[in-house]
Amino acid sequence: MNLAEIETFLMIVETKNITKTAETLFVSQPTVSHRLKLLEEELGVSLLIRKKGYKQVELTTYGEEFVPIAERWLYLWQETQSLKEKQEKYYLTVGCTDTLNSAMMYDLYREMLDEADRMTNLRIKTHYSSEIYHYLEKHEIDIGFVHHYLHYKNILAEPLLSEEMYIIQSEQPEIEKEEIHTDELNKEREIYLSWETDYQIWHNQWITKGERPRMQVDTFELLFHLLSGKGMWAIAPSTVVERIQKLKQIHVSKIANEIRPPRRVTYKVTHKHMSEATLKAVQMLDKRMELYLKKKGWKTDK
Template structure:
């Protein structure tokens, strides 16, 4: 088998069309058909059912079974190319939610890149629900999510949890150390759904009465949109520490306490051979990083953190 034949077959699987495959690969239709026939001859069995007058390609039973092997072949080829290109350096692809990348791991990334010149990082931000699929496809090497799902060949491990607080500006509407959500004006809320458990809690105590004033999916955007002195937000400790670099905050506990946000590390049971060393190095650095003490902040008063 060669790369061109396997790539052509997998493209046919996705498009279900010889014509569409030819267009995508910038080939003639006879060339696509020749590659497919050549691959079948090497394998010794047909991959597609050939029927005159049918525009959509249908796979044989063995053709369907061969998809998994073809995908593995492509994966191994990509890893081989990676070894050839980066003999002296390691590449690690990390998938996280936006708030984790910005508020928790940015200092860790900075430390690793300063201390380890032979490790390159490819950092991606995705929703937790997307990261399991990306890891299953080996599109990322390690991921961090906020809910535990049971996926075949994916190992999930809890690494930390953090409490959520109410934050207001340095001119708080309710300057109290503990506040109930019934006392808050929903029309001034800045909202980000931190995880599924928080969403359920928020739906019960706040969304049933009114929708948030502004809802977004990144903490950077919420910070940019925080314009009114009366705006308020419920956020986990790591996000509060991050926001405190840019604005003074009044921090309160919530009387109707939201659930803690739990962070899980996810890894593939069968990692790519080219990423094993990089994953091990990152995990060791992560363990040291999480063992360090987390800065605390005052409750019930304005806090202006030193930049």
């Protein structure tokens, strides 16, 4: 059976008349009869009762039973055609640290959400860097962005972004200078985020000197809200600085220490063994990310 035969049969069911069916489909009456005959021969049953002297036709018992089958056949054919016309859709689960989601990735997510074609479905999960490696290895996420390079047998880690660190103070800064040495600042007023291992070592050598930071946080939101009191300060990478500057007034200074803190490196992590669909989705995000970083003017590590 084919589309023409099914459409012809369903039109006969609707009009109950061969002539009207031919007129509606813009074909001849013999064509309608021929299509119906081929359909009946393939099914091996009679679908219509044709009475001499009557314009209307009636369905046989088989014909009545075949109506819902023909309707489902036509629906599936239409779905198949629709599938051909649709653009390929991407489904991607992304794992990021809190500050990456809130600062670096935020505008990219907004751009993708506002796209008219809606080709991409994103599921965004927030975890610590070590957790992202774990979930990626178990295929619970498709791609991750982290601050730590860890060795996993099946995980590929690629440097993506390198950022300079800055001192940021509340809108009521203790010191208003373009460059500040950390010794000039009150360490009791610092809001400390542990950006990555090398930074922790630098911070211990130059600021806490073996002591525990008085206020340590692990989310962008806490940093943002706590950086409101007079004299409060923190050290943050450029993406975080730019994001906070969009939301409120802060004072930003370069770090004048003899040894400056190491640049924060963001790594893109993927599994060595991805399905074809996941690989296409990851490649799509790679292209978007490359354009996004270039537009932002952020220094990549490529």
